[in-house]
Amino acid sequence: MDQILLCLCFLLAVRAVIVIRRLYFHPLSAYPGTKLGIASPTLYKLYRNFKRRGQFIFEIEQLHQKHGPIVRSGINDLHINDPSIYLQITKIGSRFRKDPKFYDRISFRNTSLGFLDPYQHRARHSILVNAAFSPTPKNIQHLARLVEQKVTKLCDRFDTWAVEGIPVNIHKGMKALSMDVISELTMGRSFGCLDHPTFSNVFLEQLHSIFQEMTWMQKILFTVAKVSLSTPPWMFRFVHPPTMVMMKELAKPLIRDYVDSRKGEVSNEQSLQKAVIIDALTSPSGSKNTKPLDFETLSEEVVTLLTAGGDTVSSALIYGIYHICRNEQVHRKLVEELLTAFPATDDVSYQGAHSLPYLNACIKEILRTGNPLPGRLPRVVPQEGFDLYGRHIPGGCVFNTSAYLLNRHPSIWDRPDDFDPDRWLKSNSGLLEQYMASFYRGTRQCLGKDLAWCELYVMLARLFRQFHVVIHDTSDADMEWIDAVLIVFKGKNLKAMLSRRDT
Numbered sequence: 001m002d003q004i005l006l007c008l009c010f011l012l013a014v015r016a017v018i019v020i021r022r023l024y025f026h027p028l029s030a031y032p033g034t035k036l037g038i039a040s041p042t043l044y045k046l047y048r049n050f051k052r053r054g055q056f057i058f059e060i061e062q063l064h065q066k067h068g069p070i071v072r073s074g075i076n077d078l079h080i081n082d083p084s085i086y087l088q089i090t091k092i093g094s095r096f097r098k099d100p101k102f103y104d105r106i107s108f109r110n111t112s113l114g115f116l117d118p119y120q121h122r123a124r125h126s127i128l129v130n131a132a133f134s135p136t137p138k139n140i141q142h143l144a145r146l147v148e149q150k151v152t153k154l155c156d157r158f159d160t161w162a163v164e165g166i167p168v169n170i171h172k173g174m175k176a177l178s179m180d181v182i183s184e185l186t187m188g189r190s191f192g193c194l195d196h197p198t199f200s201n202v203f204l205e206q207l208h209s210i211f212q213e214m215t216w217m218q219k220i221l222f223t224v225a226k227v228s229l230s231t232p233p234w235m236f237r238f239v240h241p242p243t244m245v246m247m248k249e250l251a252k253p254l255i256r257d258y259v260d261s262r263k264g265e266v267s268n269e270q271s272l273q274k275a276v277i278i279d280a281l282t283s284p285s286g287s288k289n290t291k292p293l294d295f296e297t298l299s300e301e302v303v304t305l306l307t308a309g310g311d312t313v314s315s316a317l318i319y320g321i322y323h324i325c326r327n328e329q330v331h332r333k334l335v336e337e338l339l340t341a342f343p344a345t346d347d348v349s350y351q352g353a354h355s356l357p358y359l360n361a362c363i364k365e366i367l368r369t370g371n372p373l374p375g376r377l378p379r380v381v382p383q384e385g386f387d388l389y390g391r392h393i394p395g396g397c398v399f400n401t402s403a404y405l406l407n408r409h410p411s412i413w414d415r416p417d418d419f420d421p422d423r424w425l426k427s428n429s430g431l432l433e434q435y436m437a438s439f440y441r442g443t444r445q446c447l448g449k450d451l452a453w454c455e456l457y458v459m460l461a462r463l464f465r466q467f468h469v470v471i472h473d474t475s476d477a478d479m480e481w482i483d484a485v486l487i488v489f490k491g492k493n494l495k496a497m498l499s500r501r502d503t
């Protein structure tokens with residue numbers, strides 16, 4: 001008994017020394033922060049995830065309000081809320097890298113999102129840009145045609161409900177739209193969510209449950225997921241169904257079908273130009289520096305693109321439609337602009353929409369305040385360290401920044417919490433753009449930025465041109481969100497009553 005007691009005392013003493021060292025003798029100990037988070041990150045994570053799911057970002061916000069721009073958010077982590085430091089971390093040539101502790105939990109390592117190594121990342125990035133995400137006018141036109149076709153399909157379905165006077169589930173409509181766009185772009189055929197009676201699809205449902213559960217089970221779940229990679233699909237269904245791995249398994253037969261259907265076709269430069277993303281990733285001529293992807297890695301990249309491209313734009317659209325409708329003046333100005341630019345609904349096009357100043361201002365404000373990826377994106381300080389306000393921070397520490405905070409930083413944004421598109425029509429608006437953190441900046445900025453803009457232009461222009469839109473049975477409380485890496489709205493789905501405009 002005495003020996004057990006002695007052992008316990010010894011363990012407690014060791015633990016106490018570790019905690020004291022972390023709190024008072026660590027290179028970051030000068031910074032104020034979450035004491036429990038630093039003393040015992042595991043306990044703190046459990047508390048956060050069970051009791052305060054998706055609320056960490058708001059706790060960090062409060063810490064910044066109390067202590068200023070730098071707070072300690074973990075043993076080795078600082079959270080930084082200073083736009084000028086954000087510009088330094090993300091500048092071209094920056095040696096800050098993604099933090100594996102975080103990215104290995106939310107992505108597959110050998111993908112555009114998950115790569116840590118800049119050379120591997122550059123090689124994959126250039127294949128994907130050439131295949132589908134290049135910002136050239138020709139490629140944007142190609143994306144626009146796809147988006148216009150899907151938006152027309154969605155609005156035709158909305159029209160049926162408008163005529164019958166039935167409320168429309170805007171939330172589900174937007175999720176279906178972005179998923180059909182990105183699935184068709186990635187795999188050569190869409191999931192058909194827009195044709196489904198309730199705009200659904202097994203993929204969308206999985207995605208939703210993944211992000212519902214992402215926070216509290218994150219660590220365990222991804223460990224299980226990794227182990228499950230070597231187990232047959234039927235088995236990990238029992239271990240834990242809603243994982244990225246599950247998504248990958250769902251995507252595999254579709255990818256396999258597509259790859260098989262292309263077998264025998266000669267892959268040459270010409271066919272590559274027309275091909276979807278899978279073709280580019282499996283083509284031997286995709287890049288000089290890379291081999292065609294094996295089937296597992298291909299599936300992981302496809303799932304990454306489906307996830308990154310499916311949920312983000314739709315959340316921005318849902319948030320945006322709600323806020324435009326809630327703000328009478330904004331709503332009126334936008335509709336006036338659209339009615340002038342497009343005398344008939346069928347005139348709405350990407351080409352016409354992207355040059356409209358007020359629509360542009362609305363989209364920028366949606367992206368600024370709506371932040372589909374609101375939370376921390378951790379980067380590792382390079383080996384040589386970093387000079388933070390005159391204090392040396394050793395290499396290996398982690399800097400976190402969050403779009404939710406940067407996009408509302410009072411030194412840059414006047415009345416930051418207001419939804420005010422007019423701020424983008426003032427003479428200094430060009431200056432503001434560099435501080436927008438919604439798509440991140442630098443070499444690891446969003447790959448699908450132009451596609452996202454395209455969907456936002458065409459969907460908002462078409463919806464508000466074709467219909468009178470009145471929010472139905474949805475409140476501000478429904479639109480509150482939690483940070484589950486992507487945002488998850490807390491309440492009921494956004495609904496609206498739509499009625500046709502006269503012309």
Ligand code: HEM
Pocket residue numbers: 112113114125182304305306308309310312313316371372373377437438439440443444445446447448449451452
């Ligand atoms: C409004 C819509 C969108 C927003 C706000 C958004 C935001 C972001 C942000 C903040 C990042 C950086 C993430 C990080 O550093 O960990 C990112 C990366 C990425 N996004 Fe988006 N995104 C959007 C739409 C899309 C779309 C439509 C796609 C299409 C496939 C996409 C694909 C990606 C990919 C592949 C990455 C990883 C890029 C890399 O690390 O090089 N995103 N996005």
